[in-house]
Amino acid sequence: xxxxxxxxxxxxxxxxxxxxxxxxxxxxxxxxxxxxxxxxxxxxxxxxxxxxxxxxxxxxxxxxxxxxxxxxxxxxxxxxxxxxxxxxxxxxxxxxxxxxxxxxxxxxxxxxxxxxxxxxxxxxxxxxxxxxxxxxxxxxxxxxxxxxxxxxxxxxxxxxxxxxxxxxxxxxxxxxxxxxxxxxxxxxxxxxxxxxxxxxxxxxxxxxxxxxxxxxxxxxxxxxxxxxxxxxxxxxxxxxxxxxxxxxxxxxxxxxxxxxxxxxxxxxxxxxxxxxxxxxxxxxxxxxxxxxxxxxxxxxxxxxxxxxxxxxxxxxxxxxx
Ligand code: B12
Numbered sequence: 001x002x003x004x005x006x007x008x009x010x011x012x013x014x015x016x017x018x019x020x021x022x023x024x025x026x027x028x029x030x031x032x033x034x035x036x037x038x039x040x041x042x043x044x045x046x047x048x049x050x051x052x053x054x055x056x057x058x059x060x061x062x063x064x065x066x067x068x069x070x071x072x073x074x075x076x077x078x079x080x081x082x083x084x085x086x087x088x089x090x091x092x093x094x095x096x097x098x099x100x101x102x103x104x105x106x107x108x109x110x111x112x113x114x115x116x117x118x119x120x121x122x123x124x125x126x127x128x129x130x131x132x133x134x135x136x137x138x139x140x141x142x143x144x145x146x147x148x149x150x151x152x153x154x155x156x157x158x159x160x161x162x163x164x165x166x167x168x169x170x171x172x173x174x175x176x177x178x179x180x181x182x183x184x185x186x187x188x189x190x191x192x193x194x195x196x197x198x199x200x201x202x203x204x205x206x207x208x209x210x211x212x213x214x215x216x217x218x219x220x221x222x223x224x225x226x227x228x229x230x231x232x233x234x235x236x237x238x239x240x241x242x243x244x245x246x247x248x249x250x251x252x253x254x255x256x257x258x259x260x261x262x263x264x265x266x267x268x269x270x271x272x273x274x275x276x277x278x279x280x281x282x283x284x285x286x287x288x289x290x291x292x293x294x295x296x297x298x299x300x301x302x303x304x305x306x307x308x309x310x311x312x313x314x315x316x317x318x319x320x321x
Contacts, residue, residue: 003155004033004041005064013047013063014056029054031158045158052107067098075102077116085121088142089134096145097152110153110190114183115273118146122179143179150182157189165285167195168210169220169251170202172232177224180254184220187274191281193218204235208242216248218284220277223254226261233264240266249284251277 010030011021022040025032031046044064051058051071058064058071075083080099087095103113125142128134134142167188171181178200188195195218198210211219219239226232236252243250253271262270271277 003065004043005047007040007042009063010042010047013058013060014051015059024050043158044156048101048104048156049158051105058105061101066101067094069094069098070101071105073099073102074106075099077103077108080117081121081124084117085124088121088125088145089128089138091138091141091145093145093148097149100149100153109278110157111187111274111278114187115275118183119273122146146179147182150179150186154182154186154189157186158192160189160192160194164192164194165217166214167193167218167220167281168198168214168216169195169218169222170198170207171200171222171224172207172226172235173201173203174227175223175225175256176200177222177254180224181220181222183274184222184251184253184277187278188218188220188281191278193281193285195220204231204239207239211239211242211246211248215246218249218251218281219243220251220253223252223256226256229261233261236265236267240268243268249280251280253277 007021007025008018011018014021021030024030025040025042030042030050032040032042035041047064050056058066061070062068080103084096084099087093087099100113100117103117104110108116122142125134125139129136129139169181169184171177181197181200185195185197207219207221221236221239223232240250249268250266251269251271252265252267253273253276257265257270269276269280271280
């Protein structure tokens, strides 16, 4: 269930009056829904998009459930990698969340954050572990913090439309890498797909059954560890046949699939990065990203004279929501 936020909370979080915030909602500048009682409510994703597109500052991020320091620092991607890498090894979870939400507010997509920040950072942590600079518990704690962040980003993506194309996915038998498999789910949800991860360490027969029974438009497979290459090649090719029959596209990615292995397997697309997956998903289903109200022909926020933006409206009868 998506967490909904009231105009009062958002208004305080971004330092404007509640009536101004309500007027922006009514002008469609911030996507909102209304409760049965007619009260306005917003999703965090809509508020993040409004802040990103309007450049409006955030003064009390905690009111939106975000770390207190969000919105105060601009990051180059390199600086963000350095800060997240040291914070992950040190177990500073709120710092990791803060930098990632700063990047989202600065306009970076989850796909770019995964490819250009979190993946390189996890590689660095692998090197620190391999050369003894990071202990096993620090690597594992970093993985847990990363997984909680991915679930938070999953719950922050906009609600998926009922008619959205479906996708399911996971990892093969003996592959317990949840991070890249969950990143694929969040990337697909961020471009409007009803994507559901069905788990890790999945035997091929149950993946074939999942495709036959749920008939997804897309099946993704994250391959970070292969225990038996021969069984892998046979399993993937059987899976592709079933997917093809059903009309499901098979997208594969992962560092364990070497060039020579790729020659032996069938798939619809092989993705070197999550950008590849996002582009493939968009090509399959041109997700008309929910127009930011500004871009929907309504006046762009920065085109509305500040005086007009600040004009207050009559609060609703029985106003405070
Ligand atoms: C975290 C980690 C683990 C964690 C995983 C935690 C989790 N919940 O996911 C745990 C502790 C489970 C683990 C276990 C092992 N690990 Co490990 N692990 C890592 C580490 C540090 C980071 C991996 C990661 O999350 N990367 C982040 C992802 C997003 O990046 P990526 O995989 O490069 O993905 C990019 C692309 O490939 C692509 N992509 C990847 N997957 C997908 C999927 C789709 C659908 C798409 C579209 C794209 C895509 O997009 C990504 C971004 O650009 C790596 C170091 C490294 N260099 O990667 C070692 C590493 C991969 N592990 C290694 C090893 C050896 C192991 C073990 C075998 C150790 C052991 N003896 O037990 C086990 C195997 C476990 C198993 N059976 O699955 C070695 C692999 C060496 C090799 N080449 O084979 C590495 C390289 C460490 C090292 N330096 O030696 N590991």
